Amino acid sequence: DGGITQSPKYLFRKEGQNVTLSCEQNLNHDAMYWYRQDPGQGLRLIYYSQIVNDFQKGDIAEGYSVSREKKESFPLTVTSAQKNPTAFYLCASSNPGNEQFFGPGTRLTVL
């Protein structure tokens, strides 16, 4: 089955800790994206990558970091510099000119 997987589904973190969210796709898509979803605010773009070893900041990149060492993988690290990290995080992928496919999401809660 082709698709996008995100793990874990639920993640708890203590304040001051870094945490990495996984996103893997086997759709052979060139581009991958990370979004943050908060109630009543829609989706906001954190980072995106259009090709391996390259990525760009989105609208709310502060406090986050990414890497794109493989086409299939685009992990997101939420650092301790992110002041309000509790949210639902969605990963997506696409090929140019086509729609974005979304993973099931990871809900991060900071304790």
Added chain:
Amino acid sequence: GEDVEQSLFLSVREGDSSVINCTYTDSSSTYLYWYKQEPGAGLQLLTYIFSNMDMKQDQRLTVLLNKKDKHLSLRIADTQTGDSAIYFCAEGFGNEKLTFGTGTRLTIIP
């Protein structure tokens, strides 16, 4: 910058039609999308329309685009309980970056 606006909530009786509205600001958008999100899940593409089209119909779904007013709507005919979800409109140029609306939570009244 781009801005996409939607009403946050809509309640519709089962069997009636639902109309979800969206306004956007970026006139260079080439694609406009409707996504559906069920509780605790990712987004699923429902349909999309090219900016040079006025209407697109796909089974129970009808998308209307008024490019002059930058207004997009999604009509769901014969609304069912399984249609309960959050619906997002999104605009994009190609598909490199999408700007999403706030989402409209559709509640079905039995």
